[in-house]
Amino acid sequence: ISAESTMTASTHSTIALQVDLGERSYPITIGYGLLSNPELLTRHVAGKRAAIVTNDKVGPLYLAQVQKLLEDAGKQVTAIVLPDGEEEKTWNSLMKVFDVLLAEKCDRKTTMIALGGGVIGDLTGFAAASYMRGVPFVQIPTTLLSQVDSSVGGKTGINHPLGKNMIGAFYQPQAVIADTATLHTLPARELSAGLAEVIKHGAIIDAPFFDWIEANIDKLVAKDNAALAYSIQRSCEIKAEVVRQDEREGGLRAILNFGHTFGHAIESGLGYGEWLHGEAVGCGMVMAADLSQRLGFIDIATKDRLTALINAAGLPVVAPNLGTQRWLELMEVDKKNEGGQIKFILIKPLGQPLITSVPQDILLQTLAACTE
Numbered sequence: 001i002s003a004e005s006t007m008t009a010s011t012h013s014t015i016a017l018q019v020d021l022g023e024r025s026y027p028i029t030i031g032y033g034l035l036s037n038p039e040l041l042t043r044h045v046a047g048k049r050a051a052i053v054t055n056d057k058v059g060p061l062y063l064a065q066v067q068k069l070l071e072d073a074g075k076q077v078t079a080i081v082l083p084d085g086e087e088e089k090t091w092n093s094l095m096k097v098f099d100v101l102l103a104e105k106c107d108r109k110t111t112m113i114a115l116g117g118g119v120i121g122d123l124t125g126f127a128a129a130s131y132m133r134g135v136p137f138v139q140i141p142t143t144l145l146s147q148v149d150s151s152v153g154g155k156t157g158i159n160h161p162l163g164k165n166m167i168g169a170f171y172q173p174q175a176v177i178a179d180t181a182t183l184h185t186l187p188a189r190e191l192s193a194g195l196a197e198v199i200k201h202g203a204i205i206d207a208p209f210f211d212w213i214e215a216n217i218d219k220l221v222a223k224d225n226a227a228l229a230y231s232i233q234r235s236c237e238i239k240a241e242v243v244r245q246d247e248r249e250g251g252l253r254a255i256l257n258f259g260h261t262f263g264h265a266i267e268s269g270l271g272y273g274e275w276l277h278g279e280a281v282g283c284g285m286v287m288a289a290d291l292s293q294r295l296g297f298i299d300i301a302t303k304d305r306l307t308a309l310i311n312a313a314g315l316p317v318v319a320p321n322l323g324t325q326r327w328l329e330l331m332e333v334d335k336k337n338e339g340g341q342i343k344f345i346l347i348k349p350l351g352q353p354l355i356t357s358v359p360q361d362i363l364l365q366t367l368a369a370c371t372e
């Protein structure tokens with residue numbers, strides 16, 4: 001990872017990162033107003049054609065602007081607008097994308113552009129990985145979650161009725177363009193959900209970054225552009241470094257699931273969509289911190305700091321009472337459960353991850369202490 005920062009005439013600084021993955025390396029550009037820059041996007045569209053995939057919520061806000069940039073540069077643009085929602089991240093939507101690409105005779109040199117949150121990014125990335133065995137792909141993430149998390153790391157895919165993200169591919173984009181201006185139309189609840197993953201990156205990897213988030217949480221919640229840009233930069237750097245070391249999740253990449261074992265149990269226990277993923281992860285991190293503290297890995301003051309920060313980010317800190325038996329069942333089906341024992345990602349100390357199984361009686365204490 002290498003970073004460089006340049007000031008633009010408009011006093012907003014632009015941050016450029018490079019994700020180092022050998023021949024699959026690519027740049028991430030972060031800043032305010034990047035979708036008004038006529039050169040930045042078109043630089044990454046090598047051929048004459050581009051296909052933009054978006055949804056009916058983001059399209060009305062940003063599609064015309066992005067389409068014009070490309071058309072002004074002489075590109076032929078196909079726009080595909082899908083219905084909004086996680087429930088649309090399906091085989092059916094993927095086929096709709098292929099239907100349009102084929103009907104419009106998009107060739108192998110067509111660059112696919114994902115304009116939207118993680119749902120659009122994951123689906124478009126998978127479409128790009130498989131259309132004509134792979135076409136170039138650019139990500140324009142428009143939610144905080146997609147800017148700090150899903151647009152980095154190359155996981156693409158769709159849901160199956162029997163499981164989330166069960167069909168997919170690893171496929172890296174040519175570039176990621178994260179315009180913080182787009183976050184100003186994002187609902188507060190969605191912004192908070194993205195902050196959960198930002199806090200996670202500090203908690204597991206970088207204690208000074210955790211301190212910085214703590215000092216700047218009010219600015220982040222108020223959508224201060226400079227604070228948002230730095231939180232995105234540092235998150236992308238941390239995630240990209242983990243991915244560089246373990247691109248296909250052989251081991252280390254699992255640490256990015258801090259808070260997720262509890263979080264997934266909340267999401268599926270309540271029924272998907274009841275809590276946002278980031279909300280469940282936020283609460284899940286409080287539970288993982290509680291467990292870390294009970295095992296003597298962090299002190300009570302540290303657990304309280306994490307809880308206060310998650311609360312200040314607008315996220316829930318008390319888990320729903322699903323019943324102990326149901327909690328255990330739900331955590332046992334989690335992907336990270338191998339060889340019969342639930343593996344938890346804990347912190348020891350704040351800023352460093354530890355993957356371990358835990359004694360059942362301590363786990364039960366955490367469940368009792370953290371649920372309503």
Ligand code: NAD
Binds near residue numbers: 058154155193
């Ligand atoms: P999302 O894509 O559903 O976006 C959330 C909501 O915000 C949607 O209604 C969307 O239309 C709307 N929206 C997007 N940008 C907006 C804007 N600028 N202004 C106003 N509204 C806007 O959800 P998400 O949280 O971005 O992403 C969640 C998805 O990402 C899940 O499907 C998850 O599986 C996936 N994900 C993937 C990875 C990965 O590594 N590939 C990592 C984390 C999450």
Ligand code: MG
Binds near residue numbers: 197260277281
């Ligand atoms: Mg997550």
